[in-house]
Amino acid sequence: MIKAQTHTVTVGLVLSTVPGYSETFFRNKIKGLQNAGFEVVLFVDYTQKTDVDFPCRIVASPQFVGPRINKVFTVLGVLFKALFLQPKRSFALYQLDKKDGIIFKNRFRNIILNQFLLGETLDWLHFGYGKLAHGRENVAEAIGAKMAVSFRGFDLYLSPLKHPGCYDLLFKKEVRYHVLSHGMKQRLKDNLISDQKIHVITPAINTAFFSHQKPIATMDDNVINIVTIARLHWIKGLEYTLEALAKVKQKQIKFKYTIIGDGEEKERLVYATHELGIAEDVFFPGKLSHNKVKEILKTTSIYLQYSIQEGFCNAVLEAQAMGLLCIVSDAEGLKENVLDTQTGWVVPKRQPEVLARKIIEVSKMSKSEQQEITTQAVSRVNKLFNLERQNLLFREFYEC
Numbered sequence: 178m179i180k181a182q183t184h185t186v187t188v189g190l191v192l193s194t195v196p197g198y199s200e201t202f203f204r205n206k207i208k209g210l211q212n213a214g215f216e217v218v219l220f221v222d223y224t225q226k227t228d229v230d231f232p233c234r235i236v237a238s239p240q241f242v243g244p245r246i247n248k249v250f251t252v253l254g255v256l257f258k259a260l261f262l263q264p265k266r267s268f269a270l271y272q273l274d275k276k277d278g279i280i281f282k283n284r285f286r287n288i289i290l291n292q293f294l295l296g297e298t299l300d301w302l303h304f305g306y307g308k309l310a311h312g313r314e315n316v317a318e319a320i321g322a323k324m325a326v327s328f329r330g331f332d333l334y335l336s337p338l339k340h341p342g343c344y345d346l347l348f349k350k351e352v353r354y355h356v357l358s359h360g361m362k363q364r365l366k367d368n369l370i371s372d373q374k375i376h377v378i379t380p381a382i383n384t385a386f387f388s389h390q391k392p393i394a395t396m397d398d399n400v401i402n403i404v405t406i407a408r409l410h411w412i413k414g415l416e417y418t419l420e421a422l423a424k425v426k427q428k429q430i431k432f433k434y435t436i437i438g439d440g441e442e443k444e445r446l447v448y449a450t451h452e453l454g455i456a457e458d459v460f461f462p463g464k465l466s467h468n469k470v471k472e473i474l475k476t477t478s479i480y481l482q483y484s485i486q487e488g489f490c491n492a493v494l495e496a497q498a499m500g501l502l503c504i505v506s507d508a509e510g511l512k513e514n515v516l517d518t519q520t521g522w523v524v525p526k527r528q529p530e531v532l533a534r535k536i537i538e539v540s541k542m543s544k545s546e547q548q549e550i551t552t553q554a555v556s557r558v559n560k561l562f563n564l565e566r567q568n569l570l571f572r573e574f575y576e577c
Contacts (some may be wrong), residue, residue: 182459187216188242189299189322191309194223195231202380202491203305207233209568215575238293241352251536255292266295266319272342273315277346283312291316301325301575307332307344314346325574327355330488330509331412333364344368345465355574358510376574379513380491381567382498387471389500389555391491401432401540402477404501406470406492407484409440414483416449416508417529421483423453424533430540435460435477437470474499479539484508485526494562496556497521502539502547 188210196203207217217233218467239251250354259267267288272336274284294302294316302317303325310326326347333356336343348368353377356362362375403422407413415436419489422434436446436459443461450456465473474480480496482505489510496503503521514520524535539547 185214185216186300186437187218187298187472188301188303188575189218189220189294189297190303190305191294191313192305193309194221195219195235201383202555204232205381205383205564206571209564209571210575211570213568217244218297218299220297227482236293240291252289255289258292258296259288263292263295267292270295270319271313271462273318274519279317287312287315296438303327307347308336308340309429310347311340311343314350318351323353324350325353325355328361328365328488328577329357330361330486334509335412351572358513359490360509360513371543376570378567378570378574379510379562380494381487381562381564382491382494384498384559387474387495387498389498389551399431401430401479401536403432403434403479403536404437404473404477404480404496405434405481406437408438408445408497409436409442411442412484412486414485414508415442415446415525417485417527418483418532419446419449419453419459419483420529421453421532421536422458422474423455424521424530425536426458428533428537432458433460434458435462435473437462437465437473439463452518470495471499474501477501479536481505481527481532481536482506482511483524483532484511487511489514493524494558496567497551498558500551500555502550503554504535504539506532515554519549520550520557560566 190207192203210217211233218232219231219235221235222238224235239255241248241251270288271284274287291313294313297320299320301323302320302322304313307326307328323406348370352374354365354370355378356365356375357379359377362377365375366372405415407415408414412506422432425432442454447461449458474496478501480493480501480503482490482493482503484506485508487508487510491506493503493511493514497515497520503515505515505521505523506526508526509522512523515523517523522535522539524531
């Protein structure tokens with residue numbers, strides 16, 4: 178049950194930058210909280226001119242860049258605030274860091290870098306990504322706020338590999354955690370975080386926009402239309418996907434595969450299509466607007482998400498809502514996103530031969546069998562992954 182509010186709850190959300198138009202998760206969350214009577218303040222490291230119309234107040238970190246004289250004046254300005262405008266909170270942060278054994282240099286650095294967070298009165302200070310809480314583990318306590326941290330796939334699974342021990346201090350603090358799947362919840366529990374501190378709130382989509390309106394797209398000229406929406410990054414398993422499709426082509430099955438997205442691996446993936454003999458069958462249109470994505474999904478039969486690691490994946494939800502036949506890997510949250518043989522198919526990751534067989538099997542299923550799967554998928558997404566339910570869960574997250 179949601180407790181009755183006795184005052185306006187103020188949530189400070191910490192992100193690196195103001196969410197872009199396509200970053201619907203944070204925009205929908207902020208809008209949902211505001212509609213429920215919460216006040217939201219967005220703290221960011223960087224802003225752009227296009228951020229002026231964002232629907233909540235933005236507090237940006239001072240920029241310690243440019244000529245040395247500019248940096249000196251910026252530091253002096255921050256120190257003035259620390260000593261004369263927020264002396265109690267600055268000293269509290271210093272003392273808390275000292276208690277945790279942080280060396281003097283880093284205690285001083287933390288006061289400088291986090292000063293823009295110390296001037297606000299908040300009920301909650303919520304770090305939108307786990308890595309953003311690093312070096313800020315004591316800020317919430319210093320300002321008298323509760324602390325929350327959201328983890329997504331890459332920052333929970335990859336950041337500790339790139340930065341060993343980066344969450345050691347965080348995991349000792351009094352924090353309420355938000356994760357995208359029960360698999361991620363188990364990873365936190367493996368780090369001795371109590372069950373009561375971890376809340377699973379899955380991604381959600383605009384089910385009115387991504388809606389199932391017609392039967393599964395037909396295979397014109399016996400060509401299977403297949404799509405993936407993903408960053409072009411090794412973690413998305415796209416090279417394994419291309420290897421699987423090369424095996425599909427060897428079986429004389431025609432397809433058109435569209436990879437929507439951009440990233441650092443594009444050149445290598447394009448090269449791989451030539452090496453595998455499927456360059457004429459694979460298309461890289463880059464990042465597209467939601468409207469263009471929807472138009473492509475309307476003419477697509479099969480959606481693939483063969484990731485090596487995945488927190489959950491909104492794109493898979495959108496594809497299911499549009500009535501596509503979804504085949505995903507067994508990476509983390511994908512096993513909860515798609516129910517194997519009920520709303521789609523889950524196959525072991527890094528096994529292109531197995532993926533190829535599944536693509537062929539699904540493409541040869543009868544229309545009635547395919548329709549049964551997509552009907553169940555559409556129903557489940559509409560029931561469990563809509564924005565209204567997500568907004569309610571976030572209200573409970575802050576009020577329970």
